[in-house]
Amino acid sequence: MKNTKSLMKPFVESLAAILIGLIVGALILIFSGYNPVEAYLALFGEAFTVDGFARALAEATPIILTALTFALGARTGLFNIGGEGTVYFGAIMAIVLTNVWGNVLMGILGGILAGAVWMAIPAVLKVVRGVNEVVSTIMLNWIAWNVGLYLLLRLQDPKSAYKTISVPEGARLPLLVSKSELSIAFILAVLVAVLAYYLLWHTTLGYELRVSGLNESAARYGGINPKKAVMWSFIIGGITSGLAGALEVMGKPPSYAITQGLGNVYGYGFDGIGVALVGRNHPLGVILSGIFFGMLKAGATAMQFEADVPLEMVKVVQGVIIVAVAIPGILDLLRKVVRK
Amino acid sequence: MMETILALIFGALTAMVPVVLTSVGAAVSERAGIVNIGYEGILLMSAFFGAMFAEMSGNPWIGLLGGAFVGMLLGMLHGFITVYLKGDHVIPGIGVNLLALGVVAFGLPAYWGTAGQHVVPNTVRIEPIISLAQGISLSPMVIVTILITLVTHWVLFRTPLGLRIRAVGENPEAADALGLNVEKYRFLATVYGAVLAGIGGAYMSVDWLGTVTKTVSNGRGFIALANMVFSGWNPLRALGGGFMFGFFDYLSSWVATNPSIKQVIPEQFIATLPYIVTLIVVSGIIGKVRAPKADGKPYKRE
Numbered sequence: 009m010k011n012t013k014s015l016m017k018p019f020v021e022s023l024a025a026i027l028i029g030l031i032v033g034a035l036i037l038i039f040s041g042y043n044p045v046e047a048y049l050a051l052f053g054e055a056f057t058v059d060g061f062a063r064a065l066a067e068a069t070p071i072i073l074t075a076l077t078f079a080l081g082a083r084t085g086l087f088n089i090g091g092e093g094t095v096y097f098g099a100i101m102a103i104v105l106t107n108v109w110g111n112v113l114m115g116i117l118g119g120i121l122a123g124a125v126w127m128a129i130p131a132v133l134k135v136v137r138g139v140n141e142v143v144s145t146i147m148l149n150w151i152a153w154n155v156g157l158y159l160l161l162r163l164q165d166p167k168s169a170y171k172t173i174s175v176p177e178g179a180r181l182p183l184l185v186s187k188s189e190l191s192i193a194f195i196l197a198v199l200v201a202v203l204a205y206y207l208l209w210h211t212t213l214g215y216e217l218r219v220s221g222l223n224e225s226a227a228r229y230g231g232i233n234p235k236k237a238v239m240w241s242f243i244i245g246g247i248t249s250g251l252a253g254a255l256e257v258m259g260k261p262p263s264y265a266i267t268q269g270l271g272n273v274y275g276y277g278f279d280g281i282g283v284a285l286v287g288r289n290h291p292l293g294v295i296l297s298g299i300f301f302g303m304l305k306a307g308a309t310a311m312q313f314e315a316d317v318p319l320e321m322v323k324v325v326q327g328v329i330i331v332a333v334a335i336p337g338i339l340d341l342l343r344k345v346v347r348k
Numbered sequence: 349m350m351e352t353i354l355a356l357i358f359g360a361l362t363a364m365v366p367v368v369l370t371s372v373g374a375a376v377s378e379r380a381g382i383v384n385i386g387y388e389g390i391l392l393m394s395a396f397f398g399a400m401f402a403e404m405s406g407n408p409w410i411g412l413l414g415g416a417f418v419g420m421l422l423g424m425l426h427g428f429i430t431v432y433l434k435g436d437h438v439i440p441g442i443g444v445n446l447l448a449l450g451v452v453a454f455g456l457p458a459y460w461g462t463a464g465q466h467v468v469p470n471t472v473r474i475e476p477i478i479s480l481a482q483g484i485s486l487s488p489m490v491i492v493t494i495l496i497t498l499v500t501h502w503v504l505f506r507t508p509l510g511l512r513i514r515a516v517g518e519n520p521e522a523a524d525a526l527g528l529n530v531e532k533y534r535f536l537a538t539v540y541g542a543v544l545a546g547i548g549g550a551y552m553s554v555d556w557l558g559t560v561t562k563t564v565s566n567g568r569g570f571i572a573l574a575n576m577v578f579s580g581w582n583p584l585r586a587l588g589g590g591f592m593f594g595f596f597d598y599l600s601s602w603v604a605t606n607p608s609i610k611q612v613i614p615e616q617f618i619a620t621l622p623y624i625v626t627l628i629v630v631s632g633i634i635g636k637v638r639a640p641k642a643d644g645k646p647y648k649r650e
Contacts, residue, residue, distance in 0.1 A: 036454075040454075040458050087438050087442075089442075133627070133631050137631040137632075139627075139630055139631045140577070140630075142385055142438070142570075142573075143570060143573060143574045143577070143626070143630055144627060144630070144631075146388075146567060146570040147567070147570065147571075147574070147623040147624075147626050147627045148623075148627070149567075150566075150567045150620065150623040151620045151623050151624060151627075154616040154617070154619045154620045155616065155617070155620065157616050158614050158616035158617065278446060278449070281442055281446070282446060285439060285442070318453075318454050318457045318458055320450055320453035320454040320457075321450070321454050322450070323446065323447075323449055323450025323453060323454070324447060324450035324451055324454055325450070326446055326447075326450060327389075327443055327444070327445075327446040327447025327448070327449070327450050327451070328443070328447060329443075330439065330440075330442055330443030330446055330447075331425070331429070331439075331440050331443030331444060331447065332443075333439060333443070334429055334435045334436050334439035334440040334443060335429055335433055335435055336433055336434060336435050336436075337433070341433075
């Protein structure tokens with residue numbers, strides 16, 4: 009069973025990274041005068057309630073999709089950090105289109121279109137001018153942030169100062185658990201991840217994407233155009249994070265809108281990078297790590313409420329986990345530490 | 349009119365400091381072959397801890413040292429993973445950037461009891477050396493930044509130490525064969541880069557802006573990386589590029605306080621200026637500059 013073993017190793021390595029994140033988080037909690045046991049019990053206990061679990065899955069929905077953006081990029085040899093800005097435009101476009109044509113499909117189409125078009129910018133810059141995507145996508149995130157704030161003012165709800173106009177009722181996604189935030193959007197996100205898996209490992213395009221990611225000159229030698237692979241990787245990645253924004257406004261009660269300062273769509277792109285790295289850039293791994301990060305996000309408020317720990321603590325833990333992911337041979341390292 | 353021009357020049361000099369320091373540090377690190385994209389996080393965290401150290405000691409210069417110290421620790425972490433463990437260069441940088449978002453967002457309420465913005469008291473902010481009028485002043489850190497740039501440039505291109513740093517980034521195999529300790533030079537260059545960014549971060553909170561917010565670094569770490577590429581990994585040119593970015597950075601905040609311009613162009617569009625300029629510059633210039641050959645590649649002894 010060589011296959012199971014080769015699948016198990018990255019899984020265990022990610023678990024080790026998570027463990028390091030939690031340990032460092034605990035140390036920071038102690039240092040800041042909090043009780044880490046109490047904090048973590050509140051944090052993870054939340055997922056064992058029906059409400060908490062529904063919220064964890066709802067939180068997992070957008071970050072599974074933005075993680076696919078990064079994972080698809082990484083499989084093509086790119087560090088695509090532009091998911092963040094793409095989410096804003098996906099959400100904005102979905103609001104515009106559903107308010108013109110009040111149905112779900114138009115909202116989804118809006119998210120996909122906005123994502124593909126916005127992500128085509130770094131793709132063209134990369135292919136035509138050789139611009140490093142780390143720099144271009146980060147700059148585009150800041151541009152998206154400011155342009156997004158401007159568009160928000162144009163879409164202001166006349167009845168409420170803190171949000172944009174809402175997605176009309178006919179274009180909202182049905183809830184999976186009544187009175188929760190969990191809508192059918194979660195199933196769609198999982199479906200997209202499975203599709204991404206199918207694309208990468210069972211289609212010609214996916215093969216081309218992966219080969220150009222592994223070795224550009226080998227790809228060229230094998231008759232694959234790496235530039236085409238880069239274009240597709242960006243555009244499909246744009247579609248998934250654009251969709252994340254659209255589903256976020258179409259499937260999350262009570263606002264079904266974008267709140268002031270892009271509040272409810274901010275940060276999903278960055279979280280997605282972490283989800284992708286812990287999921288080892290594998291679409292199916294992304295589903296699992298997306299649910300884990302969703303649990304953290306859902307539990308963060310419980311931790312703030314019950315243990316009085318600022319919910320941002322969770323971000324610290326996430327950051328440490330990512331740094332730990334970069335450590336090669338993390339298992340051997342842990343083993344050495346434990347033996348000592 | 350004269351006053352406006354002076355305000356723009358002084359403003360650009362003031363705003364260039366964190367970008368130039370980070371670009372110069374990043375250039376040294378990459379000349380030695382280590383890519384670090386975690387400078388955004390280093391700027392953010394050292395802005396936070398710099399203010400904390402300054403307020404604890406009552407001295408802004410201790411704040412700058414504190415920022416340098418935080419930079420050093422983060423540089424050592426990055427160097428440990430990339431140089432000694434041969435890990436990926438980009439992922440730990442992403443991690444540090446995310447970590448910084450968490451640490452500062454967690455630290456603001458935990459330490460100062462404020463969720464949004466902490467204002468650094470005037471008593472622990474660095475006094476300007478020249479102050480011509482309200483809003484037109486120059487910090488001694490501008491001079492320090494120029495000096496650091498000149499010295500770094502001189503060391504990098506005119507001394508044996510600089511030659512060694514560049515050698516381990518261009519051809520580590522050859523450097524190793526000549527008996528150079530590749531890992532040592534790479535590690536030290538990485539730490540140097542992070543220390544400069546740490547000073548730049550603390551400068552934002554204890555000198556220039558005088559505040560700590562969750563987004564005080566505002567993408568300047570990434571602008572610095574873009575500036576480093578634009579300058580061809582050359583500290584002296586990074587000073588010029590940094591001045592240009594500083595100009596647009598200052599211009600966007602200047603326009604934001606100028607109602608007559610705001611009426612014509614929305615302030616949100618002006619705020620995108622530094623980022624758009626960065627994009628244009630980077631896409632216009634790439635192809636003419638060359639990165640150090642072994643940049644971003646882990647070196648394993650055979």
